[in-house]
Amino acid sequence: MAIDRVDAYIDAHRADFVEQLKALIRIPSVSAQPDHDADTRRAAEFIRDDLEAMGLAAELIETKGHPIVFARNAPRPGRPTVLIYGHYDVQPPEPLEPWVSPPFEPTERDGNLYARGATDDKGQMFTHLKAAEAWLKGAGELPLNVKFLIEGEEEVGGANLEQFVAENKTKLACDYAVISDTSQFAPGMPAITYGLKGLAYFEVLVQGARTDLHSGTFGGTVANPCNALAVILASLKGPDGKIQLPGFYDPVKPLEDWERAEFAKLPFSEAEFQASLGVSSLEGESGYTTLERKWARPTCDVNGIFGGYQGPGPKTVLPCKAGAKLSFRLVPGQDPTTVAEQFRAHLKAVCPPGVTYELIVHHGAPAVLVGVDSPGVRAAVRAVEAGFGKAPVFIREGGSIPVVGLLKDQLGVDTLLLGWGQNDDNLHGPNEKFSLADFQKGIKASAHLFEELVKEGDRSESAVP
Amino acid sequence: MAIDRVDAYIDAHRADFVEQLKALIRIPSVSAQPDHDADTRRAAEFIRDDLEAMGLAAELIETKGHPIVFARNAPRPGRPTVLIYGHYDVQPPEPLEPWVSPPFEPTERDGNLYARGATDDKGQMFTHLKAAEAWLKGAGELPLNVKFLIEGEEEVGGANLEQFVAENKTKLACDYAVISDTSQFAPGMPAITYGLKGLAYFEVLVQGARTDLHSGTFGGTVANPCNALAVILASLKGPDGKIQLPGFYDPVKPLEDWERAEFAKLPFSEAEFQASLGVSSLEGESGYTTLERKWARPTCDVNGIFGGYQGPGPKTVLPCKAGAKLSFRLVPGQDPTTVAEQFRAHLKAVCPPGVTYELIVHHGAPAVLVGVDSPGVRAAVRAVEAGFGKAPVFIREGGSIPVVGLLKDQLGVDTLLLGWGQNDDNLHGPNEKFSLADFQKGIKASAHLFEELVKEGDRSESAVP
Numbered sequence: 007m008a009i010d011r012v013d014a015y016i017d018a019h020r021a022d023f024v025e026q027l028k029a030l031i032r033i034p035s036v037s038a039q040p041d042h043d044a045d046t047r048r049a050a051e052f053i054r055d056d057l058e059a060m061g062l063a064a065e066l067i068e069t070k071g072h073p074i075v076f077a078r079n080a081p082r083p084g085r086p087t088v089l090i091y092g093h094y095d096v097q098p099p100e101p102l103e104p105w106v107s108p109p110f111e112p113t114e115r116d117g118n119l120y121a122r123g124a125t126d127d128k129g130q131m132f133t134h135l136k137a138a139e140a141w142l143k144g145a146g147e148l149p150l151n152v153k154f155l156i157e158g159e160e161e162v163g164g165a166n167l168e169q170f171v172a173e174n175k176t177k178l179a180c181d182y183a184v185i186s187d188t189s190q191f192a193p194g195m196p197a198i199t200y201g202l203k204g205l206a207y208f209e210v211l212v213q214g215a216r217t218d219l220h221s222g223t224f225g226g227t228v229a230n231p232c233n234a235l236a237v238i239l240a241s242l243k244g245p246d247g248k249i250q251l252p253g254f255y256d257p258v259k260p261l262e263d264w265e266r267a268e269f270a271k272l273p274f275s276e277a278e279f280q281a282s283l284g285v286s287s288l289e290g291e292s293g294y295t296t297l298e299r300k301w302a303r304p305t306c307d308v309n310g311i312f313g314g315y316q317g318p319g320p321k322t323v324l325p326c327k328a329g330a331k332l333s334f335r336l337v338p339g340q341d342p343t344t345v346a347e348q349f350r351a352h353l354k355a356v357c358p359p360g361v362t363y364e365l366i367v368h369h370g371a372p373a374v375l376v377g378v379d380s381p382g383v384r385a386a387v388r389a390v391e392a393g394f395g396k397a398p399v400f401i402r403e404g405g406s407i408p409v410v411g412l413l414k415d416q417l418g419v420d421t422l423l424l425g426w427g428q429n430d431d432n433l434h435g436p437n438e439k440f441s442l443a444d445f446q447k448g449i450k451a452s453a454h455l456f457e458e459l460v461k462e463g464d465r466s467e468s469a470v471p
Numbered sequence: 472m473a474i475d476r477v478d479a480y481i482d483a484h485r486a487d488f489v490e491q492l493k494a495l496i497r498i499p500s501v502s503a504q505p506d507h508d509a510d511t512r513r514a515a516e517f518i519r520d521d522l523e524a525m526g527l528a529a530e531l532i533e534t535k536g537h538p539i540v541f542a543r544n545a546p547r548p549g550r551p552t553v554l555i556y557g558h559y560d561v562q563p564p565e566p567l568e569p570w571v572s573p574p575f576e577p578t579e580r581d582g583n584l585y586a587r588g589a590t591d592d593k594g595q596m597f598t599h600l601k602a603a604e605a606w607l608k609g610a611g612e613l614p615l616n617v618k619f620l621i622e623g624e625e626e627v628g629g630a631n632l633e634q635f636v637a638e639n640k641t642k643l644a645c646d647y648a649v650i651s652d653t654s655q656f657a658p659g660m661p662a663i664t665y666g667l668k669g670l671a672y673f674e675v676l677v678q679g680a681r682t683d684l685h686s687g688t689f690g691g692t693v694a695n696p697c698n699a700l701a702v703i704l705a706s707l708k709g710p711d712g713k714i715q716l717p718g719f720y721d722p723v724k725p726l727e728d729w730e731r732a733e734f735a736k737l738p739f740s741e742a743e744f745q746a747s748l749g750v751s752s753l754e755g756e757s758g759y760t761t762l763e764r765k766w767a768r769p770t771c772d773v774n775g776i777f778g779g780y781q782g783p784g785p786k787t788v789l790p791c792k793a794g795a796k797l798s799f800r801l802v803p804g805q806d807p808t809t810v811a812e813q814f815r816a817h818l819k820a821v822c823p824p825g826v827t828y829e830l831i832v833h834h835g836a837p838a839v840l841v842g843v844d845s846p847g848v849r850a851a852v853r854a855v856e857a858g859f860g861k862a863p864v865f866i867r868e869g870g871s872i873p874v875v876g877l878l879k880d881q882l883g884v885d886t887l888l889l890g891w892g893q894n895d896d897n898l899h900g901p902n903e904k905f906s907l908a909d910f911q912k913g914i915k916a917s918a919h920l921f922e923e924l925v926k927e928g929d930r931s932e933s934a935v936p
Contacts, residue, residue: 038784207785216749218900221772222870225800226764229754232773239701284681289694289825299691307686307789308697314775319503320672320833324772335690360754368785405687435683
């Protein structure tokens with residue numbers, strides 16, 4: 007059987023695959039930091055070269071920002087087409103101090119690979135490249151039509167992918183989309199993620215006096231933008247954890263009874279979760295369990311706050327500026343544009359007198375819910391079982407993957423969210439990691455997915471130009 | 472007359488004095504920043520060498536921190552003794568971007584000298600050195616016993632001066648203390664400052680989870696230290712500008728009727744003041760005029776705030792730490808130690824659940840009020856009139872000069888606060904400046920003060936060991 011040769015190829019190249027992943031991770035492709043623009047391009051070229059080397063037609067597509075990598079095999083009619091999306095850019099590694107090993111020097115410890123991008127998304131995305139390679143080199147060909155769409159602006163919410171997808175619907179046409187950029191439910195408990203939160207991300211800049219002032223000579227005469235910012239940020243949530251924007255909860259689709267029941271059945275220990283985070287208590291919106299809040303209720307977090315003197319020792323300054331980055335995680339029913347309007351209205355209502363503010367609206371995305379009863383999900387269940395030796399559970403996720411909504415809107419396709427990561431992988435934080443065993447299992451699950459999607463039958467001729 | 476020769480010397484050396492001041496200012500003696508420790512010592516040596524060169528017995532006194540410069544002339548019984556205090560250290564120049572010329576490259580523009588330390592306190596302190604030089608070189612000797620006490624930890628509230636003064640009461644014994652580290656009321660309106668605010672400076676560090684987390688995956692499950700910090704800081708003041716610490720106002724000595732009347736008579740334009748600061752409105756505690764709030768009512772300002780991601784672009788992080796530097800300006804009656812207790816109690820009451828906090832208590836000082844009817848003040852009025860051609864007005868000041876309380880407590884002496892600066896000198900902020908005309912006038916006023924103090928008669932033998 008072809009799949010046996012594919013499995014054998016994967017087993018035989020285990021060490022090679024890890025070395026290749028390390029080489030990719032060593033490229034500090036921090037899309038948010040212009041200093042790293044050349045590195046970011048280098049990561050794109052690495053992906054293109056890898057796809058080309060395995061025999062696919064691969065290209066680097068220029069955008070106004072970081073390039074997109076697109077690759078495909080020679081399409082054959084009568085076969086289903088799968089589009090695999092991933093991203094080669096990573097979050098900034100800062101703060102650097104807490105990293106045990108340098109963020110861009112991938113280091114193996116306890117069966118994990120530690121580095122920025124290890125799980126988000128270089129490691130997970132790379133499983134599909136290696137699955138394709140295993141088919142092409144191990145079995146001679148891919149069993150279905152495969153397209154790769156690997157972008158470099160996921161972490162900065164660049165509008166360039168959106169434009170590219172909108173302008174290239176035929177090129178990208180497919181029956182299934184697959185993304186591995188989420189987590190398993192727990193070690194040894196693979197999962198299919200059927201819901202994602204959306205995102206509305208803002209920056210608020212508050213200005214007081216024209217320049218910094220002496221806090222003694224001028225204190226008590228002008229509003230302090232740091233104090234004013236605190237008033238603004240403190241007004242975002244009530245003591246019950248409810249977000250205070252006017253109308254914020256109105257369009258929220260409530261959790262269904264079956265979901266609350268399924269979540270409650272999962273082996274989730276609040277005590278262990280709390281201990282793993284090192285907090286004295288779990289906190290959030292009242293009236294919901296931790297898993298419900300984590301996966302399916304909207305949230306609001308300040309992502310960064312800055313103003314005045316941050317150096318060593320005291321400085322008696324009355325600052326002229328302060329600012330915060332903050333974001334709302336949205337659930338099905340909510341729309342980031344509406345939330346921006348609500349936030350604007352809230353700001354106007356709560357901003358103290360004597361300061362002015364500027365609102366910067368960063369990228370947003372609505373939440374996503376995928377139907378769990380479909381040919382793609384059925385194939386994915388079997389593939390995950392083949393790769394991980396265990397049937398997946400169905401979960402939702404608090405993170406946002408805006409491209410899922412984009413692919414639905416533009417290509418009319420649902421995305422299979424097959425996460426190979428773990429909840430404690432610390433993506434976006436220091437000491438990000440990815441299990442090397444899960445890297446291997448993910449490659450196998452991806453390879454089997456190609457076969458299982460074929461078993462679900464031909465889907466649509468439209469996918470083959 | 473000796474004083475005429477002194478005045479002539481000052482006039483003849485005007486340009487020299489400016490060049491010498493520039494040389495002192497070029498030394499970046501930022502006491503708060505350990506990187507500048509060698510520079511800070513260099514500034515002390517500069518002062519010592521200058522005092523020695525004019526014929527005084529000068530020494531560098533080591534402390535656990537930055538050295539103290541002490542100098543004196545040969546004491547003669549039957550003469551009053553004046554102790555001149557100043558500081559050679561400066562505030563950090565950051566943020567650097569708004570500076571028109573580099574902070575440590577003194578630059579003349581429009582009759583002002585622009586640089587960090589130009590007015591606070593290098594320029595003002597230096598007037599007394601040059602006045603002493605004018606007596607010594609112009610008239611052959613000083614008319615009274617003079618002691619210089621110039622320290623290097625004023626901007627960091629170091630405890631070393633406190634210890635030195637407590638352990639050297641005889642060495643420092645005097646009839647009058649003089650400090651020039653305040654401002655005139657307005658250009659051409661010299662002032663004697665009879666009241667200073669005190670200071671209680673804190674840093675609050677808030678900790679949430681053990682590490683930074685992904686705001687999607689973990690949002691809604693743990694308290695966010697940035698949000699919690701905002702709640703804490705927003706709780707410090709009510710919408711009426713009243714500080715909310717329990718018992719904060721209880722010991723406050725109210726403004727006397729004559730003070731409110733005198734302040735109201737001063738030519739102070741709220742509209743011009745507001746325009747000079749570039750704010751849309753003046754803000755502060757309700758029930759008081761701007762001058763009253765500025766000079767004689769307690770205030771609370773956040774001096775710096777930090778947490779999470781501050782770099783370019785968005786980052787969807789749930790930070791594990793946040794912090795703020797904040798300070799209260801105190802008025803007569805209040806005690807910084809009591810305020811620290813009140814702040815601790817307030818923190819305990821308002822800190823949201825799910826985070827922990829650490830309170831760092833930086834330096835504090837009580838407020839100061841000096842009696843306006845005394846021989847020293849009478850002499851100072853005549854000296855200022857001689858130097859500036861106009862009698863001084865009596866004002867208070869929102870800044871803190873902890874050493875004034877220290878000299879009162881340890882030496883039993885009131886301090887003459889003779890400020891040569893202007894309110895818009897931007898001390899502690901970017902583009903700090905000092906009027907070169909006022910520099911010259913201050914030197915003359917100081918020289919005349921020596922003579923006028925002698926006219927007030929012999930004060931005490933205790934000052935002459």
